[in-house]
Amino acid sequence: xxxxxxxxxxxxxxxxxxxxxxxxxxxxxxxxxxxxxxxxxxxxxxxxxxxxxxxxxxxxxxxxxxxxxxxxxxxxxxxxxxxxxxxxxxxxxxxxxxxxxxxxxxxxxxxxxxxxxxxxxxxxxxxxxxxxxxxxxxxxxxxxxxxxxxxxxxxxxxxxxxxxxxxxxxxxxxxxxxxxxxxxxxxxxxxxxxxxxxxxxxxxxxxxxxxxxxxxxxxxxxxxxxxxxxxxxxxxxxxxxxxxxxxxxxxxxxxxxxxxxxxxxxxxxxxxxxxxxxxxxxxxxxxxxxxxxxxxxxxxxxxxxxxxxxxxxxxxxxxxxxxxxxxxxxxxxxxxxxxxxxxxxxxxxxxxxxxxxxxxxxxxxxxxxxxxxxxxxxxxxxxxxxxxxxxxxxxxxxxxxxxxxxxxxxxxxxxxxxxxxxxxxxxxxxxxxxxxxxxxxxxxxxxxxxxxx
Amino acid sequence: xxxxxxxxxxxxxxxxxxxxxxxxxxxxxxxxxxxxxxxxxxxxxxxxxxxxxxxxxxxxxxxxxxxxxxxxxxxxxxxxxxxxxxxxxxxxxxxxxxxxxxxxxxxxx
Numbered sequence: 001x002x003x004x005x006x007x008x009x010x011x012x013x014x015x016x017x018x019x020x021x022x023x024x025x026x027x028x029x030x031x032x033x034x035x036x037x038x039x040x041x042x043x044x045x046x047x048x049x050x051x052x053x054x055x056x057x058x059x060x061x062x063x064x065x066x067x068x069x070x071x072x073x074x075x076x077x078x079x080x081x082x083x084x085x086x087x088x089x090x091x092x093x094x095x096x097x098x099x100x101x102x103x104x105x106x107x108x109x110x111x112x113x114x115x116x117x118x119x120x121x122x123x124x125x126x127x128x129x130x131x132x133x134x135x136x137x138x139x140x141x142x143x144x145x146x147x148x149x150x151x152x153x154x155x156x157x158x159x160x161x162x163x164x165x166x167x168x169x170x171x172x173x174x175x176x177x178x179x180x181x182x183x184x185x186x187x188x189x190x191x192x193x194x195x196x197x198x199x200x201x202x203x204x205x206x207x208x209x210x211x212x213x214x215x216x217x218x219x220x221x222x223x224x225x226x227x228x229x230x231x232x233x234x235x236x237x238x239x240x241x242x243x244x245x246x247x248x249x250x251x252x253x254x255x256x257x258x259x260x261x262x263x264x265x266x267x268x269x270x271x272x273x274x275x276x277x278x279x280x281x282x283x284x285x286x287x288x289x290x291x292x293x294x295x296x297x298x299x300x301x302x303x304x305x306x307x308x309x310x311x312x313x314x315x316x317x318x319x320x321x322x323x324x325x326x327x328x329x330x331x332x333x334x335x336x337x338x339x340x341x342x343x344x345x346x347x348x349x350x351x352x353x354x355x356x357x358x359x360x361x362x363x364x365x366x367x368x369x370x371x372x373x374x375x376x377x378x379x380x381x382x383x384x385x386x387x388x389x390x391x392x393x394x395x396x397x398x399x400x401x402x403x404x405x406x407x408x409x410x411x412x413x414x415x416x417x418x419x420x421x422x423x424x425x426x427x428x429x430x431x432x433x434x435x436x437x438x439x440x441x442x443x444x445x446x447x448x449x450x451x452x453x
Numbered sequence: 454x455x456x457x458x459x460x461x462x463x464x465x466x467x468x469x470x471x472x473x474x475x476x477x478x479x480x481x482x483x484x485x486x487x488x489x490x491x492x493x494x495x496x497x498x499x500x501x502x503x504x505x506x507x508x509x510x511x512x513x514x515x516x517x518x519x520x521x522x523x524x525x526x527x528x529x530x531x532x533x534x535x536x537x538x539x540x541x542x543x544x545x546x547x548x549x550x551x552x553x554x555x556x557x558x559x560x561x562x
Contacts, residue, residue, distance in 0.1 A: 041533055136470065222546055223463035223480065262463060262478070265517045269476025271467040275514050275521055288514050304516075322534060363529065363536035371537075372544040375503040376551055391536035431534045434470065 002031075003243060005189050007182055007206070009236045011035040012213025014042050014059050014084070020213065020236050021065050025072050028252040030238060031189075033073070034181040035082035036211045037062065043175065044319040044432040046086035047119075047150040057088030058095075066170070067099045073169070074105060081160055081181045085172040087117060087150060093172045093451050100453045108453040111163025113173035115446045118316065118439075119151040125443060132316065132437040144320040144435055151318040153439060156281030156310075157203075158194070159446035160184035166450050175317065177280050179207030182239060190243040194282075199245040201285035201307025204278065206239040206247045208285075209267050209302075213237070216249065216267035218257035223266075230256025247302040248295065259298040277308075281315075281441075284308040313438040322433035323360065323395040328407035329367075331420030334384045340415035341366055341388035347414050348390060351406055357399045359392045387420065393431065400428040454556045461487065464546035471531035472507075472523055473542030475549050479518040488520055489513060491554055497522050500552050504545070522549070 008030040010021035014037040024033055037059040050057025062084035073080060085092040093112045100108050118125065122145070125132065132141040152175035161184050163171045171184075183203035186192060192199045209216045216237040218228035235255025240248040251259050268287060272278060275287035284307060291304035332340040345364045352362070367387035370377035392403045404426040411418055458477075461484040466475040477492065479485040494511040501509070507525030514521060528542050529535035539545075 265478050266465040270465050275512050373548040376548050
């Protein structure tokens with residue numbers, strides 16, 4: 001058994017810095033590369049792509065990224081774990097296998113984690129007594145049943161560990177938790193048992209630090225952000241994990257960025273609720289027990305983490321169609337930029353009213369004045385320019401589309417010195433809302449499939 | 454002495470559905486008791502009047518010299534539903550750092 005392994009973060013979301021994965025595997029020693037691609041909105045976008053073409057529905061970038069990485073990973077024996085399979089991990093894995101064959105690679109095993117997609121099983125699950133009611137509002141799923149776009153169970157590290165045991169060099173999953181991608185190689189390499197709650201919690205904390213890529217190593221850093229070296233070539237975080245559950249967060253020395261107590265703390269607090277109960281399918285981690293030490297420059301040790309037993313439930317993320325939005329923006333210049341922008345908004349609202357258009361919500365914000373911080377923003381004195389941004393939302397698409405035709409006319413029929421209207425009329429976009437629910441773990445079973453190249 | 458929270462803290466915010474979370478971290482360990490004492494959930498709720506429309510919850514993480522605030526009903530519906538430019542509450546951390554407080558005598562910054 002290895003004493004320690006190094007797990008590198010390569011992507012923090014779908015659309016992240018494309019050069020990061022290559023830098024992570026070439027600029028210093030690593031054993032695993034984890035790439036997180038999925039947010040809730042991502043799943044519904046991918047589902048739409050799959051509806052149009054059954055061979056799509058995954059992070060297509062991933063195939064290009066891996067094509068570039070595979071030779072290096074093979075040479076350096078680096079395994080890749082990612083949830084970029086989206087709503088179609090099988091098609092994603094087949095595309096990767098094809099790319100690998102094209103490169104003349106052989107002997108590669110791709111592990112595919114399946115079974116998280118329960119969209120086709122909603123009715124069966126309900127008749128079996130699984131309510132899938134909204135865990136925030138308590139409402140029954142029947143309210144949105146006919147508008148459901150996607151429904152996925154969040155699996156944890158378990159199925160990835162199984163794929164690694166079966167010799168997978170690449171593991172492609174669908175909706176696996178971000179933290180599971182980092183925890184799995186630790187469980188596999190160190191033989192951690194599935195009820196070793198403190199160690200599972202430590203690996204989960206490491207996963208939370210890694211899951212947003214550069215946001216733990218100097219990106220979006222609110223303290224002394226000017227002091228972060230070379231953000232242009234930021235090194236994404238690396239978790240150096242030890243068999244006893246100790247973790248060191250670090251980065252490649254040749255790259256930019258910063259790993260300090262402050263950068264790690266900011267990421268630990270990102271998007272968390274009750275810190276005593278950070279719930280994953282693998283365990284419940286207590287973030288109030290985390291102890292951080294700056295060992296040396298760009299090395300932060302994480303220890304003391306305590307965990308509690310996992311719950312009997314998986315979280316399910318369902319998405320449903322919930323109306324349409326459109327946004328229009330116009331730029332007004334000095335003099336009296338804000339007054340002009342406000343007048344334009346007033347005129348627009350009168351015209352929408354005259355047309356008899358009703359919306360669930362109309363919202364006007366003045367960028368450069370108060371779109372961030374709202375009522376907390378101090379008054380500005382005669383800014384050189386103001387962007388007025390008007391958004392509407394409605395269940396009915398027609399009204400939203402009609403709104404889109406009312407922005408351009410303001411240029412020649414509203415206040416003067418206006419510009420910044422490019423890209424055509426605002427288009428109606430679908431609103432995708434979320435239906436978070438819980439499902440008993442016994443109701444679904446992850447499946448691991450191996451594709452050999 | 455009157456100071457702005459940004460002089461003694463850093464922060465990060467993000468979204469959880471229609472709720473935003475703001476993690477507020479003391480720049481030095483000795484500032485943490487000030488945060489714990491003065492930056493109550495009620496005070497944060499008042500600070501975000503007109504933004505956080507629902508209740509505000511506060512959690513303590515003394516190990517990180519930090520407080521975590523959950524601002525409910527603060528993102529105009531959240532996700533793709535929100536009409537806000539900052540639909541994910543990314544700038545709410547900076548908005549909290551604007552808060553002004555009276556600091557007891559004896560502290561140096």
